[in-house]
Amino acid sequence: MDQITNSKANKAASPIGDFKIFATEGQARTGRLQTAHGAVETPIFMPVGTKATVKGMTPEELTGMGAQIILGNTYHLHLRPGEDVIAELGGLHKFMNWHGPILTDSGGFQVFSLSDLNKVTEEGVEFRSHIDGSKSFLSPEKSMQIQTALGADIVMAFDECLPHPSTREKIIESMAMTKRWLVRSRQALTRKESLLFGIVQGGLDLELRMKSLEDVTGVDLPGYALGGFSVGEPIHLMHELVKVVGPQMPKEKPRYLMGVGTPLDLILCVDAGIDMFDCVMPTRVARNGNLYTWQGRVSIKRTEYRTDPSPLDPECECYTCKNYSKAYLRHLFLSAEILSARLNTIHNLHFYLDLMAKARAAIREGRWAKFRDFCLTRFIKT
């Protein structure tokens, strides 16, 4: 819980956007990013709260398991309840009763992956809502306006997110527009409390990634992200790319790998110098009965757990592992009980957050390589 205490103590101590690195080992680093709603210790995993709620969790539960910052989704919140509703109710923090930092994505990823139809022009993207089919429009300016209305501490630039695979020509064209949209995003965002992060695209082509990195870091911003992953690409290609590109990102700025990944992905990418992660995986697979443990991934519905009195993970200190047996978790899952989703989500999020807390401690104490290798032996099989 050290990060929570620090976060509170430093709420007013550093200027917004200040990023301090405390220790490095190889490319891995641990530091602290100051936001308008408190500091975030890195490397960090950010639970995803798509629709103004991290599925099944209260804010108190998130804080209790060490969550420092959560995500909100511009696309979903724009469609329902609408940023006007949230603004009228005092912003996303107040609306959902989460008083720590919030990062909102730009809506770009969802427009391209979720909406029924979308039509891209230089101006922006026209799309149809996946909820009711109604027409909507997002552009850099509109995205910044929505994220401002939400009151996000970290705001993502509006970019085009291509599917994998895309042609080299298409990627080059898209990168150029993403750069123009970045400049427009920066111009449109006037809210001083919000930190704008630029997004590096370029698919899996190293040369194009480096070109996009040059483009995006040409705009001076408080942080930079690698986007365009989790779109169906082979995972080892992502690892290879991040291993090269991560260390090339500005050293003095936080580096955010969007939409990634498994515990193994997190460890490999922290090793490549990444500071921030988000992913729906721990919460989504939890609801499907899949749980990350230090002994490997567990499918809780298996018959062998029918009368198993042991906790999910004897090495875990989460509420679920301290209070319930595998047999009970199996029963709740088979009975499709709400408590199943809750207890499983608590465990998986705790596992991710604890993994990052352990990574921070290891880097700070000069034993990152050892911790990384320990994690790899544990996770590689799962």
Place this chain on the structure above:
Amino acid sequence: MDQITNSKANKAASPIGDFKIFATEGQARTGRLQTAHGAVETPIFMPVGTKATVKGMTPEELTGMGAQIILGNTYHLHLRPGEDVIAELGGLHKFMNWHGPILTDSGGFQVFSLSDLNKVTEEGVEFRSHIDGSKSFLSPEKSMQIQTALGADIVMAFDECLPHPSTREKIIESMAMTKRWLVRSRQALTRKESLLFGIVQGGLDLELRMKSLEDVTGVDLPGYALGGFSVGEPIHLMHELVKVVGPQMPKEKPRYLMGVGTPLDLILCVDAGIDMFDCVMPTRVARNGNLYTWQGRVSIKRTEYRTDPSPLDPECECYTCKNYSKAYLRHLFLSAEILSARLNTIHNLHFYLDLMAKARAAIREGRWAKFRDFCLTRFIKT
């Protein structure tokens, strides 16, 4: 929270089954029933934990909102995960991590209302599981064996539960068998820590109810229940019947009205001398977005709440009302979020438990009639 403190302080103070009445006003009474897992202050509402979980709630949340005793369902737990599994894991309390008193029904009601087919003989009931269609059998002896394996503090006698309406002849025949089954239930239950409650049947016919009451109270037991309601009968007929029969039940024993009801039902029946209630209503309607408040019943999806910053119930002290707006609750409900079910359930259960806590205080302090009339003016319109 006085009842919690009392409950702990008295855990070993009174013999199991001891029932003390502290105060009465008219027919209403407040008292304390001692069970093997602690005392229960009456009148009390018992949240229903059908499948070894009160839907969406942790045991800590239940305790926090003043729950003293919860229900488990013999029929459901017999089918899944099976009483053998629960017994092997140390009983229902340990299995679900609830360390207060548990009452289990006998399975009778569910066999007649949920199972696909059932065939009644003097021996018991053969039925098909609503889960997988497999054949199963319940009898007084089997029901006692299951409830013993679960480790219930209060065990309900196995009875036949007729649908409404049933013919007078059918009711008379059924009552006679229910009495024979009660004798067999008592004979079969040898576990000293379990308190057996008999169930008065007789439909809506006052004469038959009184006959059944005579039959059932002819067997000396630590408590008696009124069964056979919530089977489709007109609610005012239930009120009229309980008004007459409630006061005729043994004064020195706890009186339990099974499967009832709304806040209005609870107040009217406390006024008729009932001590214990259970019902799925507060939890079930919560998941459908219907909420009980001191200003009447609220359907949270209504458009008028779109930007409503006020709490659900300004007179309520629950977690939901202290932390969230109606606008947020509406958003969560429309988004079918798990947190919607949680926050709504917390509110409704708190409302029921708080209503009973207020009833206890009113009876103790000699202002029951005033409190009852206040409740009636508030609830009658909802």
